[in-house]
């Protein structure tokens with residue numbers, strides 16, 4: 001691992017950019033409101049994933065190894081630490097969905113801030129002087145990819161809990177043909193089901209569900225294709 005880094009640091013720079021870009025691509029179809037949701041404790045809001053993966057590089061590479069590095073925000077370590085006890089206190093996992101602030105645009109600014117420093121780290125000779133950083137860098141990349149898997153799962157659950165049954169991405173083919181899933185909302189007593197309860201049951205619920213589907217059929221073909 002160290003050998004590959006020392007001889008081909010540009011490959012690590014390319015990998016770093018690709019991994020970081022992929023996280024943001026996964027979140028691109030979401031609204032800012034989607035990114036705050038935590039409908040159950042086991043789900044982390046997408047906004048938190050965006051911040052937490054950035055906190056990792058800031059905490060384990062930039063702060064200890066880059067002289068003069070300045071925090072983007074002094075309280076972000078509290079917001080975006082997860083279970084790294086040695087790195088200080090943190091917000092409770094169950095409270096991650098309370099973070100209406102900082103706004104999403106600040107989290108993207110945080111990512112950009114850290115990325116700019118990381119690009120310098122990966123482009124100059126610092127890594128060559130400190131080859132032990134390669135292991136931490138590899139860990140950070142794998143960590144962010146692990147969170148990408150979590151993001152997909154969490155986004156799926158978040159959208160599934162919305163009574164409007166929003167699609168993550170429009171599917172022009174199925175929208176045109178009206179081939180939507182006949183799957184009904186959850187009925188397992190979860191918070192999702194409670195969200196549906198006011199809509200009623202039986203014929204009324206079926207009518208409302210059909211209304212949602214008709215709206216989706218009419219609306220989806222008109223939506224611009226979202227960036228990937």
Ligand SMILES: [Fe+2]
Nearest residue numbers: 052082143147
């Ligand atoms: Fe993590």
